[in-house]
Amino acid sequence: MSRYFLKKLITLIILLFFVSLTVFSILFVLPGDPAQIILGLNASAETLANLRAELGLDQPFWTQYTDWIFGLIAGKSGNSINYGVPVTELIRSSLSVTGPMAVMAIFFAVMLAIPLGIYAATHHNRPGDVTVMFFSQLGLATPEFWLGILFILLFAVQWGIFPAGGFPGWDVSVWGSLKALILPAVALGAIRASILVRLTRSAMLDVLGEDYIRTAYAKGLKRRTVVYVHGLKNALVPVLTILGLQLGQLLAGAIIIENVYYLPGLGRLVFQAIGQRDLPVVREVVLFMAAAVVVVNYLVDFAYAAVDPRFKLQ
Amino acid sequence: MNAPVLEIDDLTVDFHMPEGVGCAVDHLSLTVENGETIGLVGESGCGKSMTALSILGLIPQPFGKVRFGSIRYAGENLLTAHSERLRRIRGSEIAMIFQEPMTSLNPVLTIGRQVAEPLMEHKGLNKTDAYAEALAWLEHVKLPAAREQLSQYPHQLSGGMRQRVMIAMAMVCRPRLLIADEPTTALDVTIQSQILSLMMGLKEELGMGILLITHDLGVVAQMARRVVVMYAGQVMEEADVEILFEQPFHPYTQGLMQSIPRGLKDDRGRKIRLNEIPGNVLPITEKVGGCKFSTRCPSVFETCINHHPSLKTISGGHRVRCWLLDDPDRRR
Numbered sequence: 001m002s003r004y005f006l007k008k009l010i011t012l013i014i015l016l017f018f019v020s021l022t023v024f025s026i027l028f029v030l031p032g033d034p035a036q037i038i039l040g041l042n043a044s045a046e047t048l049a050n051l052r053a054e055l056g057l058d059q060p061f062w063t064q065y066t067d068w069i070f071g072l073i074a075g076k077s078g079n080s081i082n083y084g085v086p087v088t089e090l091i092r093s094s095l096s097v098t099g100p101m102a103v104m105a106i107f108f109a110v111m112l113a114i115p116l117g118i119y120a121a122t123h124h125n126r127p128g129d130v131t132v133m134f135f136s137q138l139g140l141a142t143p144e145f146w147l148g149i150l151f152i153l154l155f156a157v158q159w160g161i162f163p164a165g166g167f168p169g170w171d172v173s174v175w176g177s178l179k180a181l182i183l184p185a186v187a188l189g190a191i192r193a194s195i196l197v198r199l200t201r202s203a204m205l206d207v208l209g210e211d212y213i214r215t216a217y218a219k220g221l222k223r224r225t226v227v228y229v230h231g232l233k234n235a236l237v238p239v240l241t242i243l244g245l246q247l248g249q250l251l252a253g254a255i256i257i258e259n260v261y262y263l264p265g266l267g268r269l270v271f272q273a274i275g276q277r278d279l280p281v282v283r284e285v286v287l288f289m290a291a292a293v294v295v296v297n298y299l300v301d302f303a304y305a306a307v308d309p310r311f312k313l314q
Numbered sequence: 315m316n317a318p319v320l321e322i323d324d325l326t327v328d329f330h331m332p333e334g335v336g337c338a339v340d341h342l343s344l345t346v347e348n349g350e351t352i353g354l355v356g357e358s359g360c361g362k363s364m365t366a367l368s369i370l371g372l373i374p375q376p377f378g379k380v381r382f383g384s385i386r387y388a389g390e391n392l393l394t395a396h397s398e399r400l401r402r403i404r405g406s407e408i409a410m411i412f413q414e415p416m417t418s419l420n421p422v423l424t425i426g427r428q429v430a431e432p433l434m435e436h437k438g439l440n441k442t443d444a445y446a447e448a449l450a451w452l453e454h455v456k457l458p459a460a461r462e463q464l465s466q467y468p469h470q471l472s473g474g475m476r477q478r479v480m481i482a483m484a485m486v487c488r489p490r491l492l493i494a495d496e497p498t499t500a501l502d503v504t505i506q507s508q509i510l511s512l513m514m515g516l517k518e519e520l521g522m523g524i525l526l527i528t529h530d531l532g533v534v535a536q537m538a539r540r541v542v543v544m545y546a547g548q549v550m551e552e553a554d555v556e557i558l559f560e561q562p563f564h565p566y567t568q569g570l571m572q573s574i575p576r577g578l579k580d581d582r583g584r585k586i587r588l589n590e591i592p593g594n595v596l597p598i599t600e601k602v603g604g605c606k607f608s609t610r611c612p613s614v615f616e617t618c619i620n621h622h623p624s625l626k627t628i629s630g631g632h633r634v635r636c637w638l639l640d641d642p643d644r645r646r
Binding site (some may be wrong): 210211212214215216217218219220221222225229230233234307308309310 | 367370372401402403404405406409410412414417418419420421422423431432435436467469480483
């Protein structure tokens with residue numbers, strides 16, 4: 001077990017090294033001078049040069065890169081050019097928006113997709129199954145920003161149940177903040193659910209044809225027990241795999257949906273930082289997202305082991 | 315005299331497939347008396363398993379349909395029974411053992427849970443009592459290190475051990491009828507005989523009837539009192555085990571007997587080549603006007619091809635479906 005952790009930790013470090021190098025290189029060659037953006041088009045050449053020196057932008061590539069990396073290893077996060085505060089500070093505050101939203105989205109997707117997938121599988125080729133598959137197809141074809149806008153039109157403009165956008169902050173109003181996250185979370189979750197429902201359905205269809213399901217019926221177990229205990233637990237492994245991948249995609253999906261709903265989350269932070277060439281923010285947020293995706297996939301490994309005893313952590 | 319534990323009468327099961335409708339079980343009748351072992355014999359695909367599954371109402375849906383007939387368990391018609399009543403009977407009064415213990419046990423649930431489940435479901439035992447009872451049964455079927463196995467999963471056990479678990483699982487509620495569908499086919503020969511003698515012992519102990527489904531006549535000879543030989547969904551021959559082995563009448567039965575490897579030698583000391591029945595079991599959608607075995611029968615003549623024979627009694631309890639009964643000179 002501890003060997004497993006050690007191995008995973010080393011992989012994580014190697015991966016983060018490559019991610020950091022890639023992000024840094026891309027931003028290095030990207031046109032657009034942060035000093036120019038900060039000072040505006042009318043700034044003199046001298047002030048520009050001074051600012052560049054101050055930001056360390058006049059240094060060669062490797063010096064800049066190693067300065068950044070060793071700073072991070074020493075626990076020193078870069079300062080945002082735009083906001084003048086450490087990037088960790090920004091990540092922490094925007095994570096308090098994106099984190100709960102992602103969790104709500106996944107929760108919504110799972111609560112919707114798994115029961116519907118099971119329903120579709122147990123009603124294979126009957127009207128219920130066809131209906132579920134129809135809506136899943138529709139969901140797959142729907143871009144999430146469009147769904148987000150549709151929700152705003154319906155739930156915010158038409159019925160006024162939820163706010164159309166913005167985020168009051170957890171310390172101001174917990175309920176208000178929760179309400180602000182519901183529409184974007186549902187919009188994000190609905191799209192994930194349409195993939196997940198298909199997966200659950202096909203996994204369940206496979207499992208329900210297995211011999212041990214027949215055994216379970218022959219033992220006189222209730223249909224509910226057979227499907228939800230004997231069936232679902234076996235069907236869960238492929239579902240978990242996709243769920244893990246989806247959590248990663250969710251962070252990317254957040255960029256769009258947070259812009260639709262004006263949420264001060266991680267996606268919006270990185271989006272704006274790219275536009276403003278706020279390089280320290282872009283680098284560290286991307287690095288953070290990469291780490292988050294990897295860690296989530298390790299957690300999925302644990303979930304496998306919990307669900308399927310044949311799966312050994314190694 | 316009590317009603318027999320199982321009485322199947324004129325059972326006909328259709329199978330609806332994309333290629334057409336086939337008759338998987340064709341007017342089949344058989345009876346299992348209390349405490350009696352009946353062997354149901356035939357090649358793969360002849361409708362044995364479908365018969366077994368229809369007893370518990372487990373024929374694959376939506377393909378299989380019982381067209382008519384009746385299945386009586388201790389006098390109660392299971393085909394018209396309420397689904398909840400049928401569920402109560404399954405696993406508690408009629409239990410089933412399947413062929414492949416690897417795939418028939420759930421890979422992600424512990425042995426203990428799977429064996430204890432019927433007790434919790436049917437006897438209302440709480441978890442502690444059910445597991446204790448499950449352990450007692452696992453010890454009874456001589457599962458090595460039974461206590462440790464409770465928390466193990468099927469993939470951690472050997473094939474023979476898994477079949478012992480299957481048997482314990484079937485026995486926990488002390489059923490009156492056991493349906494064993496090829497219980498030893500997937501096992502080594504040495505393990506086979508252990509499992510068979512275990513089943514015999516349990517049968518004596520619980521006084522239950524056994525419907526033993528197999529293609530292995532050796533197993534039948536060891537276990538059954540009566541034998542029903544099935545081909546293409548129909549009973550071809552039925553007799554007490556001694557009579558069937560000494561005087562098999564139907565060419566199909568004879569073919570099955572000759573396919574048993576015995577290592578015999580002829581009078582010149584050469585090994586006798588193992589006989590086989592030429593051809594394959596007909597696809598069930600195939601319609602045959604005459605005798606269903608006529609396409610493979612070595613003694614076939616015109617009547618066989620054009621007319622369908624009925625099941626006739628030749629002596630007490632010995633019944634045969636064959637035109638040779640009327641025309642014994644044609645036998646080869």
